[in-house]
Amino acid sequence: MIQGTARRPFASIWNTIAGLTRCGGSTGATILSTLDVTPAPRPPRNPFRGLSRRARIGIGAALTLVAAIIAFLVIFDWNWLRGPIGRYASAQLQREVAITGDLRVHPWSFSPKAEAFGVRIGQPAWAKSVDPQAGQMARVERIAVQIKILPLLRGQIVLPFLAIDRADVRLLRDKEGRANWTFGARKSDKPLKLPAVQRLVINEGRLRVDDRQHGALFVGTVNAQERAGDKGGRFVLEGKGDLNRSAFVAQVTGGPLLNISPSRPYPFDADIRAGSTRITAEGKVIKPFDLGRFETQLTVSGADLNRLHDLTGLTLPNTPPYKVSGHLVRKGDRYDFEKLSGRVGDSDLSGDLFVLTGRERPYLEADLRSRRLDFDDLGSLFGAAPATGRGETASAGQKVEAAQRDATQRLLPDATLQVDRIRAMDAKVSYRAETVNAPNLPLRKVSAEVVLEKGVLTVDPLALTFSRGDLKGKVRLDARPATPKTDIDVRLLNGRLEDFIPFKSDGKPAIEGAVMARAKLTGTGNSVHRAAASADGSVTLVAPHGQMRQAFAELLGVNASKGLLLLLSKSDKETPVRCAVADFDVRNGVMTTTALVADTGVVLAKGRGTVNLATERMDFRIEGDSKKPRLLRLFIPITIKGPIMAPKPGLDVSKTLGQGGVATALGSLINPLAALLPFVTTGEAKDADCAGLVSEARQQGAPVKVGQTTAAKVKK
Known part of the structure; x- marks a missing residue:
């Protein structure tokens, strides 16, 4: 007690001095320096001071846990987790992972x-x-x-x-x-x-x-x-x-x-x-x-656009060698190919397109155009090889195909249609060509709207503009059945004979006049040739009026005297074409004439024949009869036979033998002048019923107007 009591005065004195020092007064400092007394150091502050006992236990446990985790990570064998990781991944990926x-x-x-x-x-x-x-x-x-x-x-x-x-x-x-x-x-x-x-x-x-x-x-x-x-x-x-x-x-x-x-x-x-x-x-x-978002300047080149299917999964048409460039932008499931430009074969191509993926079937939409289309490049779309002459663009394989085509004289391509690819994609494509290079056709422009949906390909409208006249129509290919079905319905309006029969004599067309036509066919097959070989339908051509070199008209009736004289004299005399009609019934790929008439001012010619689309061969027989008296009239039917690509005209001399036999008999029995009688015609042939023929053709769908009939147009 005494010691405890004795300490209190000293404590009081110390507290007083310390208080003076804290207050900044000089008195406290002077006293301390005089007494030479150094204050005892303040004990360190306890960080846990003021915390409850429970809080101190929690912090200690946490620190212990961290230390335990660190120690565990140092000594842990990670291979123990291979099994749990494999089982978890297997469940997530639905297959075995190890x-x-x-x-x-x-x-x-x-x-x-x-x-x-x-x-x-x-x-x-x-x-x-x-x-x-x-x-x-x-x-x-x-x-x-x-x-x-x-x-x-x-x-x-x-x-x-x-x-x-x-x-x-x-x-x-x-x-x-x-x-x-x-x-x-x-x-x-x-x-x-x-x-x-x-x-x-x-x-x-x-x-x-x-x-x-x-x-x-x-x-x-x-x-x-x-x-x-x-x-x-x-x-x-x-x-x-x-x-x-x-x-x-x-x-x-x-x-x-x-x-x-x-x-x-x-x-x-x-x-x-x-x-x-x-x-x-x-x-x-x-x-x-x-990789769902990128953009790039893209250039694609190759022998055939169809071969891009292996890389892109897109169904693209067969083409000649090509090279196109553009700006490709991907945004998720959409690919935009902008400002496309380049060449396909000998044709330029430009436009824009986009592709949508992430659907049941990819969808392609394009707006394409050509300033100048080389017409033979279009043949590749149907499996035909393009032209391979000097200056033409074709791949090595297409050159082989072209050589085979020329050797067999086949027109219709037989390349197998890739129906699986057609069923696997949808598309909508608009195409137009401002000018066309077609040396053997008066073709000027081409346009088409193509829609592919659920295995059905439709080209509607299909429009070909000639220098005079238009070919318009619709093509539908249904690739859903095991054997594809093709429907074609096209019409030629306001065409000109001289554009499609370019033969001239002394610079003038051999024949002139309007021509209209319609073809409506349905066929089955997985190539153009096979579909044509099974086709049913009708084909009708009508020339309701026109003009023709009389020399050629006379030869339709094999009027040797008049026709040869006109040709040898280079006469430009013309005769009217009152009408010309060719109507075919098509069954199982064979076109058979139901009417084949050409009525001119001097000769009425009628014929019959067939065109076999399977063998691509034709066989026609035409007999002409004069409307005016003629000497040396030979009763010889004209024949046209052979491949569609290279038919050969000829004469059926069987009737001539009979005609010559009669002449010989008359010469021996009567007199030499009588021998000429079998070669003389009095010209009894009558005008054909052109109005009726044209009317029937109109009923078959040929786009002939009433004002275009013979009665209104033929020059007397």
Whole structure:
């Protein structure tokens, strides 16, 4: 008690001095210096002072847990997680996934790293039935990945490093569109989205893509890495192999990956070659590596646009060699090919188009035009080889096809229609050609509106503008049945005979006048030739009036004296064409005449015959009768036989033998002058009922107007 009591005065004195010092007064400092007394140091502040006992226990437990986690991570064997990770991934991907090698994790960094060895991803259940040799979808010797923690906290995924070593990947899509790269309920056509990768390495990758829906098979290798060079290096992705048995090489290069950012576009170049097809691109990915959004200046060239199907899955027409360029923009499921320009064969082509994917069938819409169309380039659309003469553009294969066509003298192409491709796509295409180069036709313009929907291809309207007259109509191809069906209904309005029969004598047309026609046919077959060979319908041609060189008209009746004299004298005398009608009934590919009449001022000619569209041969017989008395009238029918491409005119001399026999008998029995009687005609042939013939033709659909009939037009 005494000690305790004795301490209190000293404590009071000390507190007084200290108070004076804190107040800044000099008195306290003077006293302290006089007494030479140093105040005792203040004890350290307890950080837990003021906390409740429960709070102190909680903080201690948390610190202990952190220490335990750190210790656990140091001594933990990550291979223990291979099974749980594999089972979780299998459930998510709906197929077997396993890590058969080591699983290594390096967490002590702001960019932790993980490595998995021996990764295996199995095929979906249906794959075995499609391809028993499919094996596993993917086998990867090593996958290594790093991720940045700080950007991840901001919602951005940035991978400083991603390496894939010795991967063997087998991608498979069946004819129904099921793809083994579709996981769960996600759509297989969804654009690929990858995080920003600052260093990507693919070593000795093997890739097999078996796309049975599009009929494409690729087998090759893939490698990727960053290479030193100009501008700090560049990223290079290379693929080599075979695509549908043709050599395939692809190289994609981009800017350095080191400074890549999810907020900046990433530039790239691409060069892809598949057989004769080449695609070059120079563009940028708007948001790396979201491949659903990019734009590029694209150039595509090759031997045939149809061959792009293997690379794009689009059904494009057969064409001669081509080269087109434009600006390609992808926004998700939409591809816009803007300001397209280039050449297809010997024709220029320009316009815009877009493609929509992510649908049951891709959809293409285009507005295309040509300043100058080379007409033979259109033949390729139907499987025919283009012209191969000097200055013409054709591939090596098309030159072989053209040689075979010329050797067999066939007109209708027999290339098999790819009905599966027609059923797999929808389209709407508008095309027009401002001028046309067609040496053997008076063709000036072409336009067509094409719609492809659910396996039905319709060209309506189809319009061909001649120097005089128009051909208009509709074509419908139904590719839904096992054997496609084709319907054609076309009409020629206000045409001119002299444009389609360009024969001239002394610079003047041999025949002039209006001509109208209609063809309405239905056929089945998977090529133009096979559809024509089975066609049913009718074909009608009408020339309601006109003028003709009399010399040629006389020869229709084989009036040797008059016709030859006119020809030899180079007479330009003309005779009216009162009417000319050719009407055919078409059954099972054979066109048979129901009417074949040409009525001129001096000769009435009638005929009959057939055109076999299967064999592409014709056989006609024409007999003419004079309307005026003629000497040396030979009763010889004119024949036209042979291939459609090269028919040969001739004379049926069987009747001449009879005519000559009568002359011989008369000469021997009566007198020599009587022998001339069989060669003399009194000209008893009457005018044909042109009004009736034209009326019947009009009922068959020939676009003849009442004002165009003979009564109104024929010159007397």
